[in-house]
Amino acid sequence: MSETLAPIAENLWTQEAEPTLLGGQLPDGKIIFPYPEGDAAEGVTPYALSRKGTLWSWTRQDFKPKEPYTGPEVFEPYLIGYVELPGETIVETRIVGASLEDLKLGMSMEFVVTRFNDNQSTYAFQPEKSS
Amino acid sequence: MNNVYIIGAGIHPFGRTEGRSGRDQGVFAVRQAMEDAGIAWEDVGCAYGGSAAAGSADIMVNELGLTGLPFINVSNGCATGGSALASARFAVAAGEYDVALAVGFDKHPRGAFNADPKSYGLPEWYGETGMMLTTQFFALKIQRYMQLHGISRETLGKVAEKAFRNGEKTDHAWRRSQIDLETIMNAPMVNDPLTKYMFCSPAEGGVALILASEKKVKELGVSDAVKISSIAVRTRPPGSFEVFSPSVDIENGGKPTVLASKAAFEMAGIGPEDVDVAQLQDTESGAEIMHMAENGFCEDGEQEQWFAEGRTELNGSLPVNTDGGCLACGEPIGASGLRQVYENTVQLRGRGGERQVPNDPKVAYSHVYGAPGLSGVAILER
Numbered sequence A: 001m002s003e004t005l006a007p008i009a010e011n012l013w014t015q016e017a018e019p020t021l022l023g024g025q026l027p028d029g030k031i032i033f034p035y036p037e038g039d040a041a042e043g044v045t046p047y048a049l050s051r052k053g054t055l056w057s058w059t060r061q062d063f064k065p066k067e068p069y070t071g072p073e074v075f076e077p078y079l080i081g082y083v084e085l086p087g088e089t090i091v092e093t094r095i096v097g098a099s100l101e102d103l104k105l106g107m108s109m110e111f112v113v114t115r116f117n118d119n120q121s122t123y124a125f126q127p128e129k130s131s
Numbered sequence B: 001m002n003n004v005y006i007i008g009a010g011i012h013p014f015g016r017t018e019g020r021s022g023r024d025q026g027v028f029a030v031r032q033a034m035e036d037a038g039i040a041w042e043d044v045g046c047a048y049g050g051s052a053a054a055g056s057a058d059i060m061v062n063e064l065g066l067t068g069l070p071f072i073n074v075s076n077g078c079a080t081g082g083s084a085l086a087s088a089r090f091a092v093a094a095g096e097y098d099v100a101l102a103v104g105f106d107k108h109p110r111g112a113f114n115a116d117p118k119s120y121g122l123p124e125w126y127g128e129t130g131m132m133l134t135t136q137f138f139a140l141k142i143q144r145y146m147q148l149h150g151i152s153r154e155t156l157g158k159v160a161e162k163a164f165r166n167g168e169k170t171d172h173a174w175r176r177s178q179i180d181l182e183t184i185m186n187a188p189m190v191n192d193p194l195t196k197y198m199f200c201s202p203a204e205g206g207v208a209l210i211l212a213s214e215k216k217v218k219e220l221g222v223s224d225a226v227k228i229s230s231i232a233v234r235t236r237p238p239g240s241f242e243v244f245s246p247s248v249d250i251e252n253g254g255k256p257t258v259l260a261s262k263a264a265f266e267m268a269g270i271g272p273e274d275v276d277v278a279q280l281q282d283t284e285s286g287a288e289i290m291h292m293a294e295n296g297f298c299e300d301g302e303q304e305q306w307f308a309e310g311r312t313e314l315n316g317s318l319p320v321n322t323d324g325g326c327l328a329c330g331e332p333i334g335a336s337g338l339r340q341v342y343e344n345t346v347q348l349r350g351r352g353g354e355r356q357v358p359n360d361p362k363v364a365y366s367h368v369y370g371a372p373g374l375s376g377v378a379i380l381e382r
Helices: B022-037 B058-064 B077-093 B124-128 B134-149 B153-167 B181-186 B214-220 B256-268 B285-294 B303-309 B325-329 B333-348
Strands: A022-025 A045-048 A052-061 A078-085 A089-095 A108-115 A120-127 B004-015 B046-050 B071-073 B099-107 B189-191 B204-213 B226-235 B277-280 B363-370 B374-381
Touching (some): A052 A089, A052 B134, A052 B189, A078 B134, B004 B022, B004 B077, B004 B333, B058 B071, B077 B099, B077 B204, B077 B226, B134 B189, B134 B285, B153 B181, B153 B303, B204 B214, B226 B256, B226 B333, B256 B285, B256 B363, B256 B374, B277 B285, B277 B333, B285 B303, B325 B333, B333 B363, B333 B374
Parallel strands (some): B046 B071, B046 B099
Antiparallel strands (some): A052 A108, A108 A120, B099 B204, B226 B374
């Protein structure tokens, strides 16, 4: 599915079989997301973030945001949250493959690229499928 | 630094006023504040003011009079009013002026605020994918806080219930009728766990405060001047969790509110236990709960008990948001922080009428919070 969709932004996640979000590492070792633009990128090393983490917080967006939101014309509530990537950073993300009732503090989450609108894909995390 | 006093306070009712611009609501508030202080526009030495969405303040001289005074526009987001007040206080404390004006006003379109990613130094995709909403941030912050510190959904509802109960008694409030707990809890969800009655709405309004030196207070013979004991404005430290953050440091850092609160208490030489009435930023129900702890009034998690016992009611041990706060008054960004100081001035002068807190309050505390992670605290004493 996501192969036919254009990423919402370039260099937000890596283009490989198992993509990861692209963060940055500051000279002091601290890891940030996203990789900064312009002068702020000076001295920041690109850093491929972990694909797995734990749920830090969450909510559901129940009303259609105003511009610059470019989601589907017909609005469906969506989940967002923060996922802590151990030893790295805590990233804000869409959450897919779950309903509000499924979400619990500290549950295991994994990275996924997902459909955003008719033409574009975005990144998300989903509850980790237990193997 | 010299002592600085509030000698006049004016407010244009908050809410929706068709046909009156935001700035005209500011002018209305300035005229009321001058009348309250017993001074004329010619007596005002300098002025600081602004709005987030209703234009520049200095054009007010067209209505108020071309006296040649320096009028400095303040554009500091949610801290616009607080920064105007801090600046006006510095001008008087430094001895440069005997009378200064701080004014804030605004007029926002209906519906949630929408922010432009570029103006916050953020990439376009952050806005496009629907993650750049202030309401989400507040929901995400209280969701985690509830899990960690055992705050119930019902307590979120009680915060809103109290706000509308106090708003009913407040002539400048927008929402002036009570809403019962069940209605609040069962209202449509905006961002889980917060329903629509647990959020404040963008609104309109104006507030003006006249500040004066001790010399001027004596000269005018003002008997009910309120002393500004301290003002502290702080931006976010590393590792804090703030609105519009695509990522958060894993090392939990400080909070701008904690920094501003500590600085303000230290400057005033008092502690949280000395405060008789407090106005705390309540953009939504969860914010009031978390800000009670961040400002040092209770420990994390104790709010559950506080609300069960009604300790922040008008007759409680620490009345909080006595005019209904942002929840009942709405949020005109440029005026909101000054409304809190206005309300504290009303309470300290004993002019609160139906909403007056008992026992002759002596110390009043106000706290404003906003994007991109800043807090302003003002402590007043009578």
